[in-house]
Structure formats: C-alpha cells, structure tokens
Amino acid sequence: MVKKKNPTIYNVADRAQVSIATVSRVLSNSQKVRPETREKVLRTIQEMEYHPNQAARKLAYQTTGTIGLIFPDISGPYYSMVISGVDQEADRHEHSLLIYGTRGKPTAHDRFLPMLSSKVDGFIIMTRTVDEGQLLNLHRQGIQFVLLGQRYDSFDCDSVMLDNRAGAYQAVLHLLGHGHRRIAFIGGPEDSHAHQERFDGYQAALRHAGLNLEPELVVKGNFLYEGGRMAAQQLLSLANPPTAVFSGNDEMAIGVIDVAKQMNVPVPEKLAVVGFDDIQMALYTQPSLTTIRQPMKRLGEVATQLLLYRLKEREAPIRHEVFSGELIVRRSCGCSSE
Amino acid sequence: MVKKKNPTIYNVADRAQVSIATVSRVLSNSQKVRPETREKVLRTIQEMEYHPNQAARKLAYQTTGTIGLIFPDISGPYYSMVISGVDQEADRHEHSLLIYGTRGKPTAHDRFLPMLSSKVDGFIIMTRTVDEGQLLNLHRQGIQFVLLGQRYDSFDCDSVMLDNRAGAYQAVLHLLGHGHRRIAFIGGPEDSHAHQERFDGYQAALRHAGLNLEPELVVKGNFLYEGGRMAAQQLLSLANPPTAVFSGNDEMAIGVIDVAKQMNVPVPEKLAVVGFDDIQMALYTQPSLTTIRQPMKRLGEVATQLLLYRLKEREAPIRHEVFSGELIVRRSCGCSSE
DNA sequence: CTTCACCATGTAAGCCCTTACATTAAGTAT
DNA sequence: ATACTTAATGTAAGGGCTTACATGGTGAAG
Numbered sequence: 001m002v003k004k005k006n007p008t009i010y011n012v013a014d015r016a017q018v019s020i021a022t023v024s025r026v027l028s029n030s031q032k033v034r035p036e037t038r039e040k041v042l043r044t045i046q047e048m049e050y051h052p053n054q055a056a057r058k059l060a061y062q063t064t065g066t067i068g069l070i071f072p073d074i075s076g077p078y079y080s081m082v083i084s085g086v087d088q089e090a091d092r093h094e095h096s097l098l099i100y101g102t103r104g105k106p107t108a109h110d111r112f113l114p115m116l117s118s119k120v121d122g123f124i125i126m127t128r129t130v131d132e133g134q135l136l137n138l139h140r141q142g143i144q145f146v147l148l149g150q151r152y153d154s155f156d157c158d159s160v161m162l163d164n165r166a167g168a169y170q171a172v173l174h175l176l177g178h179g180h181r182r183i184a185f186i187g188g189p190e191d192s193h194a195h196q197e198r199f200d201g202y203q204a205a206l207r208h209a210g211l212n213l214e215p216e217l218v219v220k221g222n223f224l225y226e227g228g229r230m231a232a233q234q235l236l237s238l239a240n241p242p243t244a245v246f247s248g249n250d251e252m253a254i255g256v257i258d259v260a261k262q263m264n265v266p267v268p269e270k271l272a273v274v275g276f277d278d279i280q281m282a283l284y285t286q287p288s289l290t291t292i293r294q295p296m297k298r299l300g301e302v303a304t305q306l307l308l309y310r311l312k313e314r315e316a317p318i319r320h321e322v323f324s325g326e327l328i329v330r331r332s333c334g335c336s337s338e
Numbered sequence: 339m340v341k342k343k344n345p346t347i348y349n350v351a352d353r354a355q356v357s358i359a360t361v362s363r364v365l366s367n368s369q370k371v372r373p374e375t376r377e378k379v380l381r382t383i384q385e386m387e388y389h390p391n392q393a394a395r396k397l398a399y400q401t402t403g404t405i406g407l408i409f410p411d412i413s414g415p416y417y418s419m420v421i422s423g424v425d426q427e428a429d430r431h432e433h434s435l436l437i438y439g440t441r442g443k444p445t446a447h448d449r450f451l452p453m454l455s456s457k458v459d460g461f462i463i464m465t466r467t468v469d470e471g472q473l474l475n476l477h478r479q480g481i482q483f484v485l486l487g488q489r490y491d492s493f494d495c496d497s498v499m500l501d502n503r504a505g506a507y508q509a510v511l512h513l514l515g516h517g518h519r520r521i522a523f524i525g526g527p528e529d530s531h532a533h534q535e536r537f538d539g540y541q542a543a544l545r546h547a548g549l550n551l552e553p554e555l556v557v558k559g560n561f562l563y564e565g566g567r568m569a570a571q572q573l574l575s576l577a578n579p580p581t582a583v584f585s586g587n588d589e590m591a592i593g594v595i596d597v598a599k600q601m602n603v604p605v606p607e608k609l610a611v612v613g614f615d616d617i618q619m620a621l622y623t624q625p626s627l628t629t630i631r632q633p634m635k636r637l638g639e640v641a642t643q644l645l646l647y648r649l650k651e652r653e654a655p656i657r658h659e660v661f662s663g664e665l666i667v668r669r670s671c672g673c674s675s676e
Numbered sequence: 677c678t679t680c681a682c683c684a685t686g687t688a689a690g691c692c693c694t695t696a697c698a699t700t701a702a703g704t705a706t
Numbered sequence: 707a708t709a710c711t712t713a714a715t716g717t718a719a720g721g722g723c724t725t726a727c728a729t730g731g732t733g734a735a736g
Contacts, residue, residue, distance in 0.1 A: 006479055008722055019686045024724060031725095034684060049475075051452035055396035056722030059691050064393065066436070066457065074425060075635075080418035087412060087439045091450075096457055098404065098436050101425045112429075114389035119404065119434060137387070141344055225618075254622055284563075284592055286624040297413075346692055357716045362694060369695095372714060394692030397721050 007048045016044040027052060066096035067307055068120035072127045074101050076251070077279040078296060079126070082148065085300025086124060093308050102129050117143050121311050124148055124303045128191055144310045148303045150193040151320070158310055160303040160321045164194050164276075167292040167325030168201025168246065169208075171274045174290070174327060175244045176209050178272060178334045184217040184242035186231040186252050192223070198248050198276060217242050221252050228255025236263050236271075243271065244333075250275035250282045250291055257285055257332065268334040278328050287331035295323055345386045354382040365390060404434035405645055406458035410465045412439050414589070415617040416634060417464070420486065423638025424462060431646050433459075440467050455481050459649050462486055462641045466529055482648045486641045488531040489658070496648055498641040498659045502532050502614075505630040505663030506539025506584065507546075509612045512628070512665060513582045514547045516610060516672045522555040522580035524569040524590050530561070536586050536614060555580050559590050566593025574601050574609075581609065582671075588613035588620045588629055595623055595670065606672040616666050625669035633661055 009027075013020040018041060025031050026041045033041075044050075058064045069086055071079050083099065090097045098120055100112060113134060116123075122144035125135075132155050138145060139157070146158040175183050185202045188195035203213055219234055221227035228247060232255060235242055247253035253275030260267050267273055267287060275282060278293035302321050310316060329335050347365075351358040356379060363369050364379045371379075382388075396402045407424055409417050421437065428435045436458055438450060451472060454461075460482035463473075470493050476483060477495075484496040513521050523540045526533035541551055557572055559565035566585060570593060573580055585591035591613030598605050605611055605625060613620060616631035640659050648654060667673050 010722080020723080021687080021725075022685060025685090028724080032684070037684080049452075051456060053397070053722050054453070054456040055393045055402065056691090057724080058393040059391070059397055059693085059721090060723040060725085062691075062724095073422065074412075075419050075422035077415070077418075080415075081413050084411065084413040084439065087437060088441065091438070094453075096436055096438070096454060098434055099425065100429070100434070101422065103426065103429075115392070115432075116434060118389065118392035225622075258622065280563075281619050281622065284596065284619065285622060348692080358693080359695080359717080360715060363715090366694080370713070375714080391692050394721090395694080397723090398692075398694040400694095400721075 006053070007050045009050075009052070012041070012044050012048060012050050015048065016041045064096075064119060064121050065094070066098050066120050067304070068098045068100065068116050068123040070100050070102065070116075070123055070125045070127055070130060072102055072104060072129070074099070077281065078249070078277055078294075081279075081296035082126065082300040085297035086304050087300075088297075089301040089304035093304075095308065102127050104129070113138070117141060122146075122307050124300075124307055126150075128193065144307065144314070146303050146306045146310065148299060156318055158306045158319050160299055160306060160323075162194075162294050162299065162323050162325055164197035164325070165201040165204070167276065167294075167327075168198040169205045170201075170325065170327050171276065171292050172202050172205035172246050173208070174329070174333060175246060175272055175274060176205065178244070180242075180244035180272060181211060182214070182217065182240070182242040183244045183246060184219065184235050186219055186221040186228060186235075186245060186247045186256070188221055188223040188248045190220070195223075195248055202246055221248055223249045223251060225251045225255045228252030229259050230255075232256040232259035233263075236260065236265055241271075245271065245273050247273065247275050250277045250279045250289060253289055253291070253332070254281060254285055257287075257289070268332050272334045273332040275332075276325070282328075282330070285332070290330045290333035290335065291328050292325035293328045294325055299323065344391070345388045347388075347390070350379070350382050350386055350388050353386065354379045402434075402457060402459050403432070404436050404458050405642070406436045406438065406454050406461040408438050408440065408454075408461055408463045408465055408468060410440055410442060410467070412437070415619065416587070416615055416632075419617075419634035420464065420638040423635035424642050425638075426635075427639040427642035431642075433646065440465050442467070451476070455479060460484075460645050462638075462645055464488075466531065482645060482652070484641050484644045484648070486637060494656055496644045496657050498637050498644060498661075500532075500632050500637065500661050500663055502535035502663070503539040503542070505614065505632075505665075506536040507543045508539075508663065508665050509614065509630050510540050510543035510584050511546070512667070512671060513584060513610055513612060514543065516582070518580075518582035518610060519547075519549060520552070520555065520578070520580040521582045521584060522557065522573050524557055524559040524566060524573075524583060524585045524594070526559055526561040526586045528558070533561075533586055540584055559586055561587050561589060563589045563593045566590030567597050568593075570594040570597035571601075574598065574603055579609075583609065583611050585611065585613050588615045588617045588627060591627055591629070591670070592619060592623055595625075595627070606670050610672045611670040613670075614663070620666075620668070623670070628668045628671035628673065629666050630663035631666045632663055637661065 009020045009023050013023050023041055025033050026038045087097050125145055126148045132152050135155055148160050151159050187199055219231045221231050245256055253273050256273050257267050260271050265271050275289050275291040278291045282289035282291050347358045347361050351361050361379055364371050364376045425435055463483055464486045470490050473493055486498050489497050525537055557569045559569050583594055591611050594611050595605050598609050603609050613627050613629040616629045620627040620629050
C-alpha cells in the first residue's frame with residue numbers, strides 16, 4: 001500500500017484548469033463563480049478526493065472550527081451526559097470537539113491551556129481549576145469561552161448554570177413535608193460551586209422551617225459513591241441520627257442507601273434519602289432515588305450554542321442561562337409513588 | 339478589555355534581537371543554541387506570553403499532536419470509561435483528543451471523516467459505522483488508526499480487543515455450574531462484533547455441556563436497559579421459561595432484574611442473571627450483578643499507546659492486543675458471596 | 677464603433693511556523 | 707600569522723489556504 005500524498009488546492013486548480021483562487025471560492029461559496037466553472041471544479045474535487053487541509057485553512061482564516069471542552073473527569077455519569085450534549089450540538093454546527101479532562105491536576109493548566117488555545121476557537125469550561133487569572137488571559141488573547149456550572153464574581157462572561165440553590169431548597173422542603181426535622185446534608189468539595197449553592201439551599205430551607213443548622217448533621221463528601229458511604233457511616237453512628245438525608249449528588253446518595261441497608265436501617269422508613277442530578281442509575285436503585293433532575297444534556301447543548309454564537313458575535317451582550325432543577329419523586333424519600 | 343493580538347515568533351525574535359530561526363530552535367530544543375542566547379529568548383517568551391500557533395506549526399511540521407476518537411455514543415457507561423482511559427493516556431503523551439460521536443448516523447461519515455482527518459494524526463475507531471472502504475481510504479491518505487473492540491477480515495491493522503467469546507463462555511459455564519440447563523441469551527445489535535462473539539461463546543458453552551441451542555431462549559436486544567426489559571418480558575412469558583439468563587451486557591441485565599422483580603420472579607432464586615462489562619452500576623443493583631469484567635479504561639489506554647507508537651514507527655509490525663474478561667461473582671447468579 | 681461598467685477569474689501577499697542551507701565568528705593546528 | 711574546522715546564528719523557501727487587488731472580457735450605453 002503506497003502512501004498517497006494528499007492533493008492540494010494547487011493540484012485541483014491544475015487539473016480543473018482554473019486558478020487556486022477559483023477553487024477556494026467554490027469551496028467557501030464566498031463569491032460568484034460561473035456555474036459551469038463551479039461544476040467543473042466540484043467534479044475535479046470529487047475525482048481527486050480532495051479535502052482542504054484544516055491547518056492551512058485555520059492559519060489563513062484564523063479560525064479552527066473546533067471548540068474545546070475542559071472538565072474534571074469524563075467517567076462519571078454527570079459529565080459524560082453533559083459532554084454528550086456538547087458533542088451533539090457541536091456536530092450539528094459542523095464543529096469539532098476537543099476535550100481535556102483535568103483529573104484534578106490544576107498545576108498542569110499552565111501548560112495545556114495555551115497549547116489547546118491555538119487548536120480551538122473557544123472553550124466550554126466546566127471546572128474550577130481554571131482560575132480567574134487564566135480566564136482573563138484567554139480573554140485577552142481573543143479566545144472566547146463560556147462557563148458551565150459555575151460563575152466568577154470578578155469576571156463576567158457567558159455562562160450556563162443550574163439553579164442549585166433553588167433545587168436544593170426544593171429537595172429539603174420535600175423532606176420537611178414528610179415531617180422530617182433532623183435532615184442531614186452531605187456536601188461535595190468545598191470549592192465546588194455546586195456544593196456551595198446546594199448547601200445554601202439546604203440552609204435556607206431549614207431556616208424557612210424554623211430549624212437550626214445542626215453542625216453534626218452536615219458532613220463533607222466528595223460527590224463520589226465512596227464519599228457517600230463514609231458520610232452515611234458517620235451519620236448513622238450518631239447518638240441521635242438523622243431521619244433524612246439530602247445528599248449533594250446522586251452518586252453519594254446511592255452510597256448512603258447501600259450503607260443504610262448494611263446497617264439495617266430501612267430506606268425510606270427509618271432514613272429518607274434525596275439526591276441531586278438524576279443520573280440514570282437513580283431509577284434503578286432499591287428503593288428508587290428521589291432527586292432533583294438536571295437537564296444535563298441540555299446544559300451541554302446550550303453552552304455550545306452560547307459559545308458558537310459568541311464566536312460569531314464577539315460584541316454581543318453577555319448571557320447567563322439558568323435552568324431550574326425538577327424534583328423527581330421516587331421512593332427513597334418515603335413517597336410510595338411508583 | 340482590548341483584544342491583544344497574539345505575539346508571533348517574529349515579535350519574539352525582534353524583541354530578543356535574534357532571528358526567528360533561533361527562537362524556533364530554543365522552542366523545539368532541536369539544535370544547539372548558546373546558553374545565554376537561550377536564556378534571553380526564553381525570558382522574552384515569558385515576558386511576551388508567547389505561545390506558538392499550533393496551526394502554523396502543524397502546517398510546517400505536518401503533524402497535529404492530536405488524535406481522534408470515533409465512537410457511537412459517549413453517554414453510556416462503557417464508552418465513557420474507555421474514553422476516560424484514552425483521554426488520560428493522550429494527555430500523558432501531550433496529545434490532544436478530538437472526539438466524535440456518530441450517534442448511529444452512518445451517512446454522515448463521508449462528510450466528517452475527511453474533515454476530522456486533517457485535524458488529527460490518527461484515529462481510534464470504536465464504531466462499526468466506519469467501514470472497510472473508508473478505513474482503506476484513510477490508510478491511503480497516510481492517516482493511521484487503531485480499532486478498538488472490533489476487527490475486519492479484509493483489512494489488517496492495529497487493534498485492541500476483549501476476548502468476548504472466552505468471556506461469554508466463562509459466564510455461561512458458571513451458570514451451568516449452578517445446575518442451570520435452560521439458559522437464555524440476550525444479544526445486542528446483530529452487526530456488533532461484541533454481540534457476535536458473545537453469542538458464539540454462549541453457544542460453545544452449551545455445546546460443551548451437551549445442550550442444544552433452544553431458539554426460543556435466544557432473544558435479540560440492543561445493549562440498552564429498555565432492550566433488556568423487553569427481552570425479559572418475552573422470556574418470562576414463555577410456557578417454559580428459562581431458569582437463567584446470560585445478558586450480552588450489564589445494562590440489559592439490569593433491565594432483566596427489574597422486570598423479574600416486577601413479575602415476582604425472585605433473582606437469583608428463580609432466575610439467575612449474569613451480565614457482561616462490569617459497569618459501575620453492576621455493583622449497586624439488588625441483587626448485585628455477576629458479570630464479566632472488561633478493563634475498559636485499560637482498553638482505552640492501550641489503544642492510545644498503540645496509536646502513538648504507530649505514529650512514530652509507521653512500518654512497525656501490526657499488533658493485536660487481546661484482553662481477557664474476568665468473571666466477577668456477585669449475587670445475581672445464585673452465589674451467596676458478598 | 678468606442679467607452680464604461682461589471683462580472684469572472686487570476687496574481688500575489690500574507691497567516692506563522694520549521695528547517696535546509698548559507699554565513700559569520702571563533703577556535704585549532706600548523 | 708594563515709588556513710581550516712566547527713559552533714552559533716541568520717536567510718529564505720516552503721507548507722496549503724484565503725482574499726485584496728489586478729486583469730481581461732463581455733454587454734450595455736452612447
């Protein structure tokens with residue numbers, strides 16, 4: 001098998017007996033070309049299986065047609081869903097998608113961000129490890145981006161968010177409605193925007209019910225299954241354990257349910273559990289998990305739209321899209337539905 | 339905020355009072371540069387926050403430093419895990435990752451493949467929708483690739499696979515060991531390589547036990563939860579239903595368990611279930627799911643290594659990495675362990 | 677039949693790098 | 707001191723594309 005050198009625009013021009021400018025024009029549809037000429041060129045392109053070199057195109061055109069996505073870790077159910085939305089929407093607009101999982105190594109950013117920057121037109125940023133300074137830098141370089149699931153005080157830019165606070169509030173309210181008074185909260189990483197807002201909502205709901213925050217009922221988690229387990233062990237070992245748990249996300253909530261079972265604490269009878277996200281798994285746990293649904297795929301889609309729009313209209317006003325979470329009532333909260 | 343034009347290698351050269359060649363050399367570390375000169379250049383680069391333009395680099399260098407990944411759909415647990423492995427390994431080798439989910443639209447390939455081709459050095463291909471002809475084309479254009487989870491007869495190239503047949507054989511053997519004689523099989527899409535091999539293994543195990551294939555016990559699925567549910571409904575409605583099910587993957591197996599519960603068929607007492615993949619969820623079902631574990635992340639890593647190696651050594655002999663599945667015994671098969 | 681306008685197409689510069697080759701300066705051997 | 711090697715650096719030619727500007731040819735208007 002011989003490696004065939006790819007044809008260039010020159011080869012096409014030669015064969016079609018026109019200039020490269022004409023070929024370029026039919027390619028980009030930018031200016032009028034006589035129909036027959038266009039035909040001829042198109043035919044030649046077909047014949048030679050010519051495909052424009054994207055690197056050269058980008059160099060001349062100053063645009064890549066690809067967007068970058070930066071996130072912590074793809075393997076979780078939440079991120080993979082969001083990414084799926086981004087992927088789909090990018091494709092719909094004929095853009096490619098470059099992804100980078102930070103896997104919690106913030107130090108690497110200095111190296112990879114500039115690296116990626118010249119490969120993409122803009123970024124969707126889903127991680128807190130890119131800090132405000134770096135964003136500012138990107139901005140100065142003319143790289144556009146939108147933030148997904150977070151926002152910074154000092155730096156205003158397009159963003160897509162879920163109203164975590166309202167969602168959490170709703171969740172806790174539901175538990176209060178079941179009559180619970182000792183409702184625990186399992187958080188995520190302290191620096192997580194989602195964590196902070198959900199904790200806020202939790203507190204607001206308690207206040208609304210005239211309850212005080214009990215420090216022993218607030219435990220730190222990590223948004224992972226194991227973290228949920230550890231938190232549950234801690235909570236259920238309390239002299240006066242909670243009767244309900246609002247978990248910062250579903251993965252941890254599942255950990256809680258499993259530990260409760262092992263410790264012979266029936267869910268929801270002795271311990272009601274509500275999660276957050278509505279990952280696929282939430283439907284299949286025993287009992288099925290009551291939770292706040294995030295439109296994950298939609299978040300990805302909208303972030304992509306925002307970015308692509310900004311790429312077109314650099315001076316457009318900044319937009320913040322905020323979605324509401326939806327309470328999905330299943331069985332883990334004590335409702336008997338389903 | 340003013341958009342600052344990015345500095346080019348010329349600007350750096352000017353400021354550092356050297357030629358662009360020298361700058362390029364310190365950048366690529368390719369040839370000797372006097373230490374003090376190097377210092378000066380490096381300092382200037384720092385000061386100006388210069389970052390080489392990747393497009394230009396690629397154009398000159400004829401390489402992108404990015405690899406492409408083509409898969410059906412990222413949102414499932416299997417693919418997101420594999421992709422995570424690819425992402426990690428690519429990063430380790432300072433390569434970027436361009437992803438494209440086909441979402442089962444084979445027709446689009448003609449458009450996107452050439453498009454992507456010029457943005458990457460090579461591909462990892464996880465989907466059957468890129469056919470042999472297209473692979474041949476890529477190959478002729480000098481684009482390298484490795485196949486993950488599949489292989490073609492007419493076209494030999496690097497590949498990474500799981501030994502699906504042996505895995506399935508092992509799974510069914512385990513059920514036979516429990517004394518089951520009516521063991522159903524739920525398959526995936528007919529054109530899926532994984533499906534075919536797993537079905538093969540199933541049949542081989544039956545033969546080994548001197549059993550005949552019962553057509554009514556073989557039902558078609560789609561590797562999704564809902565497909566598992568439908569298959570289970572069909573199987574459990576049989577006049578003489580199976581006492582065990584080997585499901586082509588875990589997602590369907592979970593569907594089977596749920597339907598069995600709803601139909602008051604206790605698992606594993608009246609219906610033993612074994613899955614395939616060992617997705618995260620498999621651990622959390624009730625009862626927990628016995629399955630064949632695939633080292634998903636590892637598959638992604640190895641595929642990446644293979645590709646990067648081939649990019650370096652175009653003439654190296656073709657390699658096929660085959661991994662073995664591992665039987666993970668949990669409770670859905672009737673073993674009481676755990 | 678000339679002149680102008682305009683449409684279709686061509687020419688060439690530029691996008692930002694890498695690298696083969698050319699050049700200069702310094703060091704070594706005689 | 708001279709001729710020659712070698713190390714450090716510069717010059718310039720691509721790499722494949724877009725696009726401003728130049729050119730040529732056609733039809734309309736006079």
